[in-house]
Amino acid sequence: MPYPEIDDATRQQLGELARGCRILEMEGHGDMTLGHLSLRASSGNKFWMKRNRAGLGEILGPDDFVLVDWEGRQLAGTGGRHSEWPIHSEIFRARPDVQVVAHTHPFYACVFSAAAEPLQPFTVDADYFLEVPRHQDEVALITTKEEGQALARSLGTGSAVIMGNHGVTFCGTSIPHAICVGIFLEKACKAQVVGAAAGFKTSMPARAIREKRHKQIMTPVHWEHSWNYFCRKLTARFGTDTPIFGRG
Amino acid sequence: MPYPEIDDATRQQLGELARGCRILEMEGHGDMTLGHLSLRASSGNKFWMKRNRAGLGEILGPDDFVLVDWEGRQLAGTGGRHSEWPIHSEIFRARPDVQVVAHTHPFYACVFSAAAEPLQPFTVDADYFLEVPRHQDEVALITTKEEGQALARSLGTGSAVIMGNHGVTFCGTSIPHAICVGIFLEKACKAQVVGAAAGFKTSMPARAIREKRHKQIMTPVHWEHSWNYFCRKLTARFGTDTPIFGRG
């Protein structure tokens, strides 16, 4: 047993987090072995982080996570630690409300990360967010505490930040919340990338309408239903314990 | 038995409507658990509406519908009622010819819904319609009778309306008619979104040619053949009683 110290509740949560990794892969967040998710540990300045050298879709259970403290020291787990651990430690440090942090490379959000323009409501998906900040300070890999702190500052109090010419980082108060944030962000970016390409004269809703939409759709009930939907979809397509590989 | 009051004809029709839901999912109308279809009840100011918390592709039979009256009261069915029921009640009220109403989020039509431009005949698909009105009054969720009435006014006497920065609503005199309207609309929007992106100098047919095309292709015979085709495709790919999940 790789983690004798792991309690049942943590083991159950890491099973859910593994499912979240595979759902992200299914929904277009996979990019070879790149990308990682983490869960705040139940006590202390530590978090469970997806191991490296495996794709998001290959994460099957608790053994695919390693325990890392906020200084980057690996405390448990037989897998390796991704070099971008400061993304996670610094967001957990800055945001006590956050339980789950993720950094991924979904295709359309990555393309959109090169845009010096705000996210626009081509469809309702952008109104899951209203705004998503763009982090431009450091767009190479985030491998130091200072770089992680700068990213956490760009994230601010929101749930997602676009990393210029690189990818996205997002977070949530629960596993379903964080996973849905990531999926909704990629949907919104896809709509804008494809819509902007069409070059249409566009019509966008006013701010007041956008805020109304935001209140209607970004609710715990909606992300619970959506999470449940993605769990059923994952099981129907791939079963519950099979590695999956994106279509890229 | 959840609906003791349901007659055999209704049960058979709801089975067909469920098939229509899955065909829409297969053809790109699915968006998580969002989107809904309804069938006018055989008597009274009521309609059968897809239950909430399930995707279009998860609708398998009569038990996946709930009976709702034109005031939004749920009369039968164990599932929940989507909050956007006034889309259905108000179109049934305004349009005695309509038997089936649908609201969905097909990707290309949703992107096109941000365009302040008319649908153009890049391909013949736009000529299933000639024009499709764009509803701009209220582009948040449609949750009140007034909002539903405004949408019904925008629909007018046609079979489809684009809801700005949101999605589409479409309807028909039969299940095959309504389903084909939805599929044809998404095809037309996809052609325009991709075609407009290319930025070509374009050549479009004159109005008289478009009207000739409309008469040639938007016929009961064509949508019957198309509906039969989609039924065969659904069965060949997924069988007759399996939930399906779009590729998004």
Place this chain on the structure above:
Amino acid sequence: MPYPEIDDATRQQLGELARGCRILEMEGHGDMTLGHLSLRASSGNKFWMKRNRAGLGEILGPDDFVLVDWEGRQLAGTGGRHSEWPIHSEIFRARPDVQVVAHTHPFYACVFSAAAEPLQPFTVDADYFLEVPRHQDEVALITTKEEGQALARSLGTGSAVIMGNHGVTFCGTSIPHAICVGIFLEKACKAQVVGAAAGFKTSMPARAIREKRHKQIMTPVHWEHSWNYFCRKLTARFGTDTPIFGRG
């Protein structure tokens, strides 16, 4: 037996033509039950034409074709005749070298059919053709001899013609030739639609280079190898006697 008069050689050729229909479906030419192929009959002013009410991918063998004369009279076959039979009769009449005629709606070629611009060599695929004429006289369905003759004039001595805002018609001296022409044309149009969308400053090869490329790639050896490749692909994916349905 539906065709007692059919000889073994014809039966064998119609089996190949059926395979060609399914290969076209696999390669993106399918559009519900629309589209049709034909083979010049071994004697007389007649041709075997795909029956209607079935998709290209549902054509499995000789029984899926009907025998039609150049006046549009159905001489044999239990299926129905597509209304656009004059496309076939008039090209067979005008072009004694042609053995196979096809009219389909491949997505990118259909989008490109709205462009008032020539096909350009973004990739080598356009140099299978050098030029493809665009037929603009009549872009509704082709249902009369006069309309078919006008289309045959636009085709001229080439192997393909783009029908404005509608689709493509292509032909060949053999089944492999015609099928490859159709596939190569869709590839070329896809490259141009996607490439033009990018809006790059482009660099295109000079005419002399294009002609050299044309001679290198549009050869009987190449389309024989390509046809054999598509036959292997079809069998590997779908077997030899199964209806297939495009991904649209």
Place this chain on the structure above:
Amino acid sequence: MPYPEIDDATRQQLGELARGCRILEMEGHGDMTLGHLSLRASSGNKFWMKRNRAGLGEILGPDDFVLVDWEGRQLAGTGGRHSEWPIHSEIFRARPDVQVVAHTHPFYACVFSAAAEPLQPFTVDADYFLEVPRHQDEVALITTKEEGQALARSLGTGSAVIMGNHGVTFCGTSIPHAICVGIFLEKACKAQVVGAAAGFKTSMPARAIREKRHKQIMTPVHWEHSWNYFCRKLTARFGTDTPIFGRG
């Protein structure tokens, strides 16, 4: 046994190279029977080259390669030799460090090959390369030593060269290196083609950041992990000895 002279190490390497061919097919490099890879022979001015008349995805093992010398003479192997052998001989001649050479037609890189613009870092993928030269001297098939030499000059000391309006040639110091170069290049081109289409005002990282990214990501450790990932993906999707056919 077709190659009595083949030693065990070569046989093992050709098995790996065959796997590389199938991985390239899986990742979008396949184009009918076009495209070819080669491995420098362990001694002498010779190389093992994929046989012709088969797609990249149909290359299953050592018997699918032919031994060719730098004058284009086929020394062993029962398959046919692609006419573009001088791509391989002249790069092996000019670049003693190179062990593997490939020429393919991946869709987005082919589209990008028409662009008279440099590769830009919409995402990190372009920084696997920083620059990729564009070969414009001869963009028909490369069938002579002079044409091969000109291409080798355009390649210079890099790992990839874009062949204008045609495709790409890439190489590496090992099979995993070369295959990853090809995959990373197609990813970078896809990001740019789709990103440029959106027409966004863009923000690109400065050269110093790009060089930092290049050092972080273009490492033997990363391409080893990526190669291992693609091997697992290939096996999970298609097994270890099955021909595969791209989705084109």
